[in-house]
Amino acid sequence: MTALPTAETITCMDVLLRDVKVGTIVRTPGDFSAFSLDPAYRATGGVPILSLSLRSASGGLRKDARPVSGALPPFFANLLPEDHLRAAMERHHAGNVRPGNDFDLLAALGVDLPGAVRVLPSDGQASVATRTTDGPRKVRFSLAGVQMKLSVMKNTGKGGGLTLPLGDGEGQYIAKFPSTAFPGVSENEFANLALAEAIGMNVPERELLSRDQFEGIPEEFDTLAEGQVLLVRRFDRTANGRRVHIEDFAQIFGLYPARKYDGAAFHDIASVLNVAISSFAALEFVRRLTLSAVMGNGDMHLKNWSLIYPGAGDTPALAPIYDTLSTVPYIPSDGLALSLGGERSFKALGPARWKAFANRARLPEPAVLKAVAETVHRIDKHWWTLPERDVVPPSVLERIDAHVRTMVQILTD
Missing domain, CATH: 1.10.1070.20 (Phosphatidylinositol 3-kinase Catalytic Subunit; Chain A, Domain 5)
Structure with missing residues (x-):
């Protein structure tokens, strides 16, 4: 049987904004990473916009930045989870992703990132094993931040409930789990979001749910804390699944x-x-x-x-x-x-x-x-x-x- 590829073997990834190729990230020997804009995207003047950080003072696009040692360029590093959430994701992808390696983790999670960005291997092959030969499919989405949370979808039909998305980018909601360190944090945020809406602010839909309404949550992401789960609709996904x-x-x-x-x-x-x-x-x-x-x-x-x-x-x-x-x-x-x-x-x-x-x-x-x-x-x-x-x-x-x-x-x- 052919060995499944791992994130460590990937050296070049295409950066897509929806379906537009905007550039390429390359990993060189010595663990340097460099991002370069695609010439066709540069010719558009940078539309659709990937980041305001790419704009020069004169309004045009900046020159490509120098390679970064031991890390991704900042824009891409900010797409990855942090601290406990990152540790949980690395454990989930153990064997495919080396702990602390940003490039590996981005290669593993690049199909479903915050916003409309996707980062895919330049050869078009799967970047890492999405399932083990004898085990369940691996989750492949990234949510920035430190709180334990997952991108989930609502099941349709009898029973309903929530589960992890089976396909890339299908998560409609962010489920934020209770914390042993901060009792009542889900309820706290739920009330604050309700207040923000009551005083006229633009707030995503949200609801509080019990843990038994979730199916198939990997143990790496289970906080084992008492309390409810806060479910917030993702505003970077439209109702029909389009990435924003x-x-x-x-x-x-x-x-x-x-x-x-x-x-x-x-x-x-x-x-x-x-x-x-x-x-x-x-x-x-x-x-x-x-x-x-x-x-x-x-x-x-x-x-x-x-x-x-x-x-x-x-x-x-x-x-x-x-x-x-x-x-x-x-x-x-x-x-x-x-x-x-x-x-x-x-x-x-x-x-x-x-x-x-x-x-x-x-x-x-x-x-x-x-x-x-x-x-x-x-x-x-x-x-x-x-x-x-x-x-x-x-x-x-x-x-x-x-x-x-x-x-x-x-x-x-």
């Missing part, structure tokens, strides 16, 4: 995931939104920042803000809000993930900080302060009677409520 391209701000700034907390400040994100989209998008970002401050979310780092490229993929928009929850119940001393006007402490976010943020982002101070005030008012109006509060464990809810009261007072004085 997205990129997070670590990708936009050309930074590796390790720098998601210190590679930029919030005003840098606002500046990009103001220039690449509109001042309205930048002010919507201000509203979401205000929500994070009031609810005590200290994890809105660069990878938790994204652009989305709907339609033809030539015009960016601010992606729906995601990964929004309160971290202060678990980390009482937590602060903002990035600097806002030179400050990270929630309780220091008075008008002076927002004015400094506005000036650095080149946004009008009155518009920023108005957006903050209106958002605080809406949160205070909706949070206390929000039906979804009832699912949050009392000990977690009590800590959230105390933080909200404090921040409403700070931001309305």
